[in-house]
Amino acid sequence: MKTKTLERWSPFILLLAILLLWQVFVVLFSIPDFIFPSPWQIATQFTEFSGPLLEAAWKTFWVTMLGFALAIVVGVLLGFLVGSSRAAYAALYPLLVGFNAVPKAAVVPILVVWFGIGLGPGILTAFLISFFPITVNIATGLATLEPELEDVLRVLGAKRWDVLVKVGLPRSMPFFYGSLKIAITLAFVGTVLAEMTAGDSGIGYLMQTAGSQQRMPLAFAGLVTIGAMAMAMYELFSWVEKRTTGWAHRGTHGE
DSSP states (O other), X not given: OHHHHHHHHHHHHHHHHHHHHHHHHHHHTTOOTTTSOXXXXXXXXXXXXXXXXXXHHHXXXXXXXXXXXXXXXXXXXXXXXXXHOHHHHHHHHHHHHHHHHSOHHHHHHHHHHHHOSSHHHXXXXXXXXXXXXXXXXXXHHHHTSOHHHHHHHHHTTOOHHHHIIIIIHHHHHHHHHHHHHHHHHHHHHHHHHHHHHHOSSHHHHHHHHHHHTTOHHHHHHHHHXXXXXXXXXXXXXXXXXXXXXXGGSTTGGGO
16 A cells, blocks of 8 residues: 555655755756746746746647647558558558658748648647657557457458457557557647747747747746646546556556
8 A cells, every 4th residue: 555655656756856956956056047947936937927828828738639639530540551451551651650750840841831820830740740659559559469369250250340340449449548648748749849930829939939038937837838738638548548448457556
């Protein structure tokens, strides 16, 4: 029981220790806030600029969710195609790997030319940076279906489509949720990147403006806001995963 309690509170204890050391370091060496602000100076920005921060956070959140939703749809469809067909795997997977290797910061200016400054680049950058993990994990879940199990199902009269839909997809669910937890954090990165490069609102735009004015506490407050939103969505997917794929987690963490 004590071990479980310690595990539950260990992230908060570690975070508190880091913040205390950070605060002591800044005060001890008298570091100016326009170079490296202290946690206390960052915290004051949430009170002073609560309105602009909340407005920017909401804008970034729903733009990210739009791009992420698009990434789920495209990622699942591509993953199903790649994982269910050797020909599709051989044809598409190298192209997907090559596309994923392209720095998304280099793509944003192109998106600005095509869609202008505003929502378009943010949504598309969030999509482009987050669909690949979903595709790969769905494809992996389907492609690693045990040949022996597939042979047994075929003997029992199951067709290829039945095997993929009734066995392959359920088996891929742990892979799918694992990819969502990675992809959602990447989606926030993509949105903020686009907002800093070609946005007119959102957390990325706020951070860019604050940085140009050497208001580092406000810029760091934007970073904290992004981190908090990403962590919240990560925990949400973890909660859903445990309740929908409990069969895949038996015997873990001492349970």
